[in-house]
Amino acid sequence: MRTRAVVLRGISNERPYGETRPAGVEELELGAPREGEVLVRVAAASLCHSDLSVVNGDRVRPLPMALGHEAVGVVEETGRGVGRVSPGDHVALVFVPSCGFCHDCAAGRPALCAAAAAANGSGGLLHGPSLLTDSAGRTVHHQLGVSAFSEYAVVAQESVVPIPADVPFAVASMFGCAVLTGAGAVINTAGLRPGESAVVYGLGGVGLSAVLGARAAGAYPVIAVDPVPEKRALALRLGATHAYAPEDAATAVADLTGGGAGSAVEAVGSPRVMADCLAAVARGGKVVSVGLPAPGRVLEVPAQAFAGEGKSLLGSYMGDAVPRRDIPRFLDLWRAGLFPVEEMHTGTLPLTGINHAMEELASGRAIRQVLDTSGLLGV
Template identity: 55%
Template sequence: MQIRAAVLNTMGTSRPYADSRPLTIETLELHEPGDGEVRVAVRAAGLCHSDLSVVNGDRPRPTPMALGHEAAGVVEAVGHGVHDLAPGDHVVMVFVPSCGHCGPCAEGRPALCEPGGAANVAGTLLGGDRRIARADGSTVNHHLGVSAFADHAVVSRRSLVKIDRDVPFEHAALFGCAVLTGVGAAVNTAGVVPGSSVAVVGLGGVGLNALLGALVCGAEPVIAVDALDHKLALARELGARDTFNATDENAVEAIRAATGGGVDYAIELAGSERALELAYQITRRGGTTVTGGLAHPDRHIRLQQAGLVTEERTLKGSYVGSCIPGRDLPRYLRLFRHGRLPVDRLLSGTLPLDDINTALDRLADGEAIRQVIRFD
């Protein structure tokens, strides 16, 4: 079948993207789902910094590539071997498919699935195939096994979580990346406990979800750090007790003073080595620093080794919020539906696919938290 999709042909295009238009809207051929695969009619797809990092070259991927990795939609068709989904089911797409059999999957760490990670780097689905092509027969790569900036997508069954049909698509889409990654960083990776102090550094869609996750865990106080005042204002509205502008040269000292020597958990989600260094500096003795921000692979941080030892510090990475999608996504949806995880307040607006390049500029400038492309 033919689909309309946003395709990246070359990374590193200059800004503004509204003029250079790195994503072109193309008519492509979508092949039928193979064994263990599902065709989904995409209804909503969130625009995330992980998309932007492919566009600007921070996360190199094979091109041409149909982008988009955070989405929700309706099952239209299933391939051989798929027995637990049927046409009409509503699903959320998860950007790391988990095979269920490799070492990490067997240990309950599907975010680290080895075949899933290899497929994502190669631009294929979990089974190693590509289901997108141009009219001339040349293949187009998949983005993180999803490629959701399109009206339809073929994905692995292992990339899908079934949800209730009454969840609005524009909200459900956010659970595939922003919510799993942000809330999971607080709940799963950090293991925030009630009454502990938490600082979140970097208040994009993922960072603000980490803040919500810390609040759900019963942290007190929860502190927000960012370079943009309007994001700090939103963090206060969501429940942060104190906010600090990261550009203040005395920010570290001010945060440590406000928290009696530092926080129990500092969670960095800015994707910047400077932000991670700040997060580490504001973590107390014996505390835990978590990073889920993806900086360019060439970026490095500097740490004092002696302090890591004598202060018994913990520095942890968090990918997809260390989540088990089939377990965590329904839990977070229940919290959302009971008003305890107000993810809908992070939605900056909806837009048509044709406006995606302008939306990239808003994301890069920090003007928007989460923009969602709607396919109605």
């Protein structure tokens, strides 16, 4: 079948997103779902900084690539052996299609699935190579097993999580990456407990989701840090108790917590900010890093912070989430009014608006923009 999709054919390392505009909408051929695969009509795809990191070369991926990894849609067709979903089901798409059998899957850490990492790194799918080709018959790679900036996507059945049909598509689209990663970093990785203090550095979609997770976990105070005043104001509306610019954060965190926070979430992708987080936590405190720095960046911190002060620096990929467990429970928190992610929605655009959306994201003005990929949102 044919599908219109956003294809990246070269990187633009200009800062901010520049005039080269390497991403464009093309018509591709999409193969039918194989055994264990699902055809999804993509309803809404959310734009994440990880997408921009592929465009600017911070995350090296095989090109050309059909972009998009955070989305929801409706199942159209299933391949042989698919028993998890049926045509008509609403599903969230997950960018780590865990195999269920490797060491990390068996240990309850499906976000670190080795088979998924290999498939995602190759630009293929968990059950086989890419199903996308361009008008010249050349292979186009999948982004993280999803490629959701498209009218249709074929994904592994391990990449879909059924969701209630009454959840608005634009809301649900943020749960497959931003909410899983940010809230998961607080709830799963840090194991934040009621009454513990937390500070979040970086207030994009992931950082704001960490604020939501800290609030839902009963943290106090919840301190938000970002250079953009509008993002700090939004963090306060979402449940942060205090918000500061980076230059004021160190003193404020120390004063509010009596010397240091219990946990800090780094959602910037900056070694300097990781070091700031390590300095901001108390003895025995935890730093959870969810930002993705460019390759080659090096972290230098005082070595005595670990054995000498009992601090921990924890990496968190996809929020250490178990998507089939966490997406439904996080949607329940949305339904209860504790995860008002619609506050992060800063615009809805058609597929052809991809470059404008990238510019808005790179500028820091946008938090979560949603692409109406197949007309189901009416844009």
